[in-house]
Amino acid sequence: MTDVQATTDTSGMANVVDAPTTTVATEATSTGAARELGFSILFVAFGLYILFPLVGVFLFSIATTWFDTVLPAGYTLDHITATINDPLFGQTIGRSLIASIATIVVSVVLMTPTIFLLHVAAPRMRPIVEFLCLLPFALPTIVLALSLIRTYSTKPLVLSGTPQLLVLAYVVTGLPFMYRALDNALRAIDTAVLSEASSTLGASRWATFQRVILPNIGPGIMAGALLVFSVSFGEFTLSSFLVGDAWKTSGVWTVAIWDDQPHKTTVMVVIGFIISWVVSLVILLAFRKRATIEIGAR
Amino acid sequence: MRLSGKALTRLGLLVAFAPFLIFCAMFELVPIVSLGIGSVSTRSGDLTTEYLTNIVTKQVYQQSILNTVFISVVSGVLGGIIGTALGYAITRTRRTGVRRALFTLATISANAGGISLGFAFITVLGAAGMITILLKVFGIDLLSFFSIYSVVGLVVVYLYFQVPLMVVLMLPAFGSLRTEWSEASASLGGDNRDFWRRIGIPVLLPSIVAGIVLLFVSSMGAYATAVALVGSRVNLMTIQISILRRGEVIFAPGQADAMGVALLLSVALSVGLYHLIQRRAQRWVQA
Numbered sequence: 001m002t003d004v005q006a007t008t009d010t011s012g013m014a015n016v017v018d019a020p021t022t023t024v025a026t027e028a029t030s031t032g033a034a035r036e037l038g039f040s041i042l043f044v045a046f047g048l049y050i051l052f053p054l055v056g057v058f059l060f061s062i063a064t065t066w067f068d069t070v071l072p073a074g075y076t077l078d079h080i081t082a083t084i085n086d087p088l089f090g091q092t093i094g095r096s097l098i099a100s101i102a103t104i105v106v107s108v109v110l111m112t113p114t115i116f117l118l119h120v121a122a123p124r125m126r127p128i129v130e131f132l133c134l135l136p137f138a139l140p141t142i143v144l145a146l147s148l149i150r151t152y153s154t155k156p157l158v159l160s161g162t163p164q165l166l167v168l169a170y171v172v173t174g175l176p177f178m179y180r181a182l183d184n185a186l187r188a189i190d191t192a193v194l195s196e197a198s199s200t201l202g203a204s205r206w207a208t209f210q211r212v213i214l215p216n217i218g219p220g221i222m223a224g225a226l227l228v229f230s231v232s233f234g235e236f237t238l239s240s241f242l243v244g245d246a247w248k249t250s251g252v253w254t255v256a257i258w259d260d261q262p263h264k265t266t267v268m269v270v271i272g273f274i275i276s277w278v279v280s281l282v283i284l285l286a287f288r289k290r291a292t293i294e295i296g297a298r
Numbered sequence: 299m300r301l302s303g304k305a306l307t308r309l310g311l312l313v314a315f316a317p318f319l320i321f322c323a324m325f326e327l328v329p330i331v332s333l334g335i336g337s338v339s340t341r342s343g344d345l346t347t348e349y350l351t352n353i354v355t356k357q358v359y360q361q362s363i364l365n366t367v368f369i370s371v372v373s374g375v376l377g378g379i380i381g382t383a384l385g386y387a388i389t390r391t392r393r394t395g396v397r398r399a400l401f402t403l404a405t406i407s408a409n410a411g412g413i414s415l416g417f418a419f420i421t422v423l424g425a426a427g428m429i430t431i432l433l434k435v436f437g438i439d440l441l442s443f444f445s446i447y448s449v450v451g452l453v454v455v456y457l458y459f460q461v462p463l464m465v466v467l468m469l470p471a472f473g474s475l476r477t478e479w480s481e482a483s484a485s486l487g488g489d490n491r492d493f494w495r496r497i498g499i500p501v502l503l504p505s506i507v508a509g510i511v512l513l514f515v516s517s518m519g520a521y522a523t524a525v526a527l528v529g530s531r532v533n534l535m536t537i538q539i540s541i542l543r544r545g546e547v548i549f550a551p552g553q554a555d556a557m558g559v560a561l562l563l564s565v566a567l568s569v570g571l572y573h574l575i576q577r578r579a580q581r582w583v584q585a
């Protein structure tokens with residue numbers, strides 16, 4: 001269970017980027033040009049494929065009517081204002097925000113000391129911790145939902161239908177991201193050496209954690225938190241199974257209104273895309289750290 | 299008997315790890331075990347293997363497995379091939395700006411999926427979708443041979459994250475193809491084809507296969523994307539689970555659990571397989 005998750009280091013990418021192209025030395029320049037042309041065709045096709053659904057859903061969200069023309073018959077901002085003015089908009093977005101932020105808080109509090117100890121005191125625990133943290137990758141979201149319902153809808157502990165269970169489920173799906181982010185951050189600052197220095201100066205392990213380590217791994221925690229946020233905000237599967245209509249989140253609402261108010265759904269989808277793009281870009285560009293790939297939360 | 303200092307630290311460590319371990323036990327391990335128990339228990343609590351045998355004997359469940367595996371294999375293999383070609387092109391193009399832009403695009407899209415993706419595709423390939431109508435203008439009736447609300451439609455949609463995911467997975471492998479190898483091959487009289495047949499493909503193959511297995515995993519468990527797109531029009535394992543568990547048509551939680559166990563086993567075994575192959579691939583890929 002060592003590396004279910006694919007991580008790509010952007011700095012590693014830089015090596016790839018700056019490496020000389022491995023064309024066989026004898027290759028003529030004309031084949032080089034033909035190759036670049038082939039690449040270009042591939043790039044354009046890929047770009048269009050990626051962009052088309054985004055353009056389509058955006059146009060639909062601002063279209064007056066659109067069913068038998070290539071482009072909408074007219075444009076309007078009415079759907080956007082109608083969506084924002086819908087009382088369920090604020091309510092469901094609010095709940096999703098609360099759930100995501102609670103997830104981040106629980107994840108950080110639970111994971112940071114654990115991974116810190118892994119680095120300074122108990123490296124032998126690593127295989128167990130790593131296994132438990134990466135397990136969610138081999139656990140389809142719907143299976144997690146099923147097993148949580150099975151466990152927590154009967155005594156002794158009834159949590160089914162509560163936002164608390166939803167948050168705890170989000171913490172589970174966020175484990176791999178938090179683990180990677182914290183582990184990388186702690187490794188980058190040479191935690192073991194720092195801790196030794198700190199304890200030589202008489203600090204306790206807890207004081208070291210609080211005053212030396214925590215201030216230094218802020219960016220790592222932020223990166224992990226953003227990833228956890230992007231997995232939990234707008235999430236559909238867990239919220240529809242664990243809380244459903246009892247505590248409707250934005251993801252559940254977005255699906256529920258599709259049949260009657262498809263334009264509102266597309267406004268929500270556009271918002272969802274904007275959030276996930278911004279989060280991804282921030283992680284990729286601002287943190288210049290590792291881009292983490294999700295598997296299973298689809 | 300007095301506790302040695304070492305034993306004390308060990309006890310302290312156990313206490314320090316306790317919150318994490320208790321959390322994982324409560325929300326990972328115990329639920330998985332109770333899912334397993336649920337799959338072999340009747341609603342009155344008796345032991346039964348009916349649910350598990352139903353999966354392989356009842357036509358509707360067989361079909362859901364066939365559809366799920368078909369979509370995952372096809373989108374995995376196609377995504378794997380296209381993603382490998384695209385990843386190669388991205389690492390080898392001479393235009394640095396293009397390379398960085400596409401790398402960013404691939405990384406972001408590899409995380410796409412869920413309800414947003416499903417709805418977005420309806421607006422381009424649905425009955426009144428942008429591309430559907432665009433093709434009609436050119437005299438092509440897309441709907442006569444293709445529907446987004448079908449098994450093939452789901453493959454097209456899943457490729458949206460499968461291809462970029464493969465690109466991201468393959469980048470380290472492409473980075474490991476060393477220039478010296480192609481030079482060595484050329485100086486020994488090999489041409490471009492010899493290089494690929496004898497060096498390139500053999501070195502990359504484990505990474506490609508491992509990547510395809512991971513793509514397979516990523517679409518086996520997909521639920522939100524499919525629900526937004528097809529509702530319950532396509533019979534998938536995940537959709538079958540939701541039908542059985544919600545009980546709008548039929549309420550059979552034990553049967554749902556049994557399907558869940560089947561899905562979990564196939565995904566977990568695939569992840570295990572991924573690790574075996576990945577270990578082989580790592581021989582050439584220096585991280």
